[in-house]
Amino acid sequence: MTYLRNCWYVACMADELSDGPLARTILDEKLVMFRGEDGTAGVLADMCPHRFVRLSGGKVVGNAIECPYHGLRFDGSGTCVYQPFESGEPAPHNRARSWPVVERGGYVWIWAGDAELADPDLIPSSLDVLDDPEQKTVYGYLRVEGNYQLVTDNLLDLSHVDFLHPDARLPEGYASYENKVEQKGNRVFNWLWKPNSTPNYIQAALRDSTEEKADVFSHMEWNAPALMMLRTGLQDVGEPEGSDLNLPSAHLMTPETETSTHYFWTVSRDRKKDDTALDDLYQTALTHIFSTQDGPMIEQAQQAMGDETDLFAMHPVILSTDSAAIRARRILQKLIRDEARGSAPASPAIAAA
């Protein structure tokens, strides 16, 4: 399987670069990420063009990364800006391979395709909430030994909650939700509503109202290749949706290899922003749930599939609850196919049509 290239992938959380260079494999390529003194992030191939050693073993000097072997320095564009034994002169012809970078929403993003086409506006606008100063956001990261689309499947089909996360199960079960799956352009939405339900304890603690019951909602938006925004919340029974609690939660998958995934997640809130115990609760609970429940199940699925990453090649049983995930897989397949034929990246305008 090939990857979608002309799109943005999350490379790292912005604060992962505060302690020097970071080595990370993305789309099967070894990369080094660093932040220069001027605050600008750079992403290069983690291989010095002189003797091919890892640049990530070096250090940041000024706005460049210094190779640990003979001290060549490369800036974020990959240009050699300093050669210690050639009178320190820049040598723009000695280049390290670089990736277009943009910072948005507390993340460093890289463009994996044609640099001429790198347009930050192709990052889904639903993620703008991560830059909203009215929101407090908790960030998390997990690595999964499975293809990134298996993680997408997991998030677009929450019927697994009844079995895999029994503590989070509604008393009436998943089947009691009203559900609608919708495709708008190249986006997929999985809408879930549960009128007149009982909020869970975090929702109950965060809501404005003291009513016992609430209309609860949980809506997932998928954007290619695997950028997802979940909005969960509630309001008093019969009130307009989102009029009380509305919690945005991003789920952003970046392939490490074909069979392993960097999974970046967030939870934002517009209330109790100084409550650090709540930050810790989100961090601990979500890390626990994913690392001990979803993650191992996804890894087990990948192990059973071996090196195969095309789910359809395995002729899986298809259930009605697979509807959103299957649509997402079909759209991604088509985008990858179109890209191979030379199509431009899908613009948000087309995606929103």
Ligand code: FES
């Ligand atoms: S290997 Fe990097 S400067 Fe020689």
Ligand SMILES: [Fe+2]
């Ligand atoms: Fe789950």
